[in-house]
Amino acid sequence: MSRLLCAFLLSMAASGVAQAAVTKCESPRDTLYTNGPCPAGYQNVTGSMRGNVTTVQKSAKIRQDEQAYLQNRARMSEQIQNWDARQDEADWRSQNTFWNQCRALESQARAAERAMQHTEYWSYADRYRDAARALRTEQYSMGCFF
Numbered sequence: 001m002s003r004l005l006c007a008f009l010l011s012m013a014a015s016g017v018a019q020a021a022v023t024k025c026e027s028p029r030d031t032l033y034t035n036g037p038c039p040a041g042y043q044n045v046t047g048s049m050r051g052n053v054t055t056v057q058k059s060a061k062i063r064q065d066e067q068a069y070l071q072n073r074a075r076m077s078e079q080i081q082n083w084d085a086r087q088d089e090a091d092w093r094s095q096n097t098f099w100n101q102c103r104a105l106e107s108q109a110r111a112a113e114r115a116m117q118h119t120e121y122w123s124y125a126d127r128y129r130d131a132a133r134a135l136r137t138e139q140y141s142m143g144c145f146f
Contacts, residue, residue, distance in 0.1 A: 022055070024048070102144030109135035 024031065024046045025038035035055075038044045058066075109132050116128035139145075 022046075098142075102139065102142065105135055105139045105142070105144060109139065 021035065023034050023036065023038060023044060025034060025042035026032070026045050027042045032038070032042055112128045112132040112135060116125050116132060119125050119128065
């Protein structure tokens with residue numbers, strides 16, 4: 001990586017790009033290159049540098065392209081957040097609908113079981129029993145467990 005950086009800097013120096021004074025500052029943890037004096041906690045080690053560091057200013061076109069990219073990225077991020085919010089809402093509605101269907105099946109099954117116990121005719125009791133079994137089977141197949 002440092003060889004690549006050196007090759008880039010040498011090619012920039014050869015191309016006639018304006019050179020600026022750069023200060024190399026080091027701390028026990030990292031190295032910092034700056035145009036001004038070293039900040040607190042850093043030591044100036046510019047004298048140990050070999051060669052020159054060349055800085056290249058960004059053109060107006062590049063700044064404009066960067067700004068357009070950042071605006072586009074912000075729009076996309078907002079659009080994705082909106083999509084996620086709509087999907088969360090749809091998931092919530094779907095789950096709410098499922099549990100309402102489960103409650104309706106439970107209510108119908110209990111009504112059929114009560115009717116089966118309170119009827120005076122065996123033929124009606126058989127019909128209510130079959131209806132209650134069908135409702136409980138439907139609950140089981142849907143995954144409704146209370």
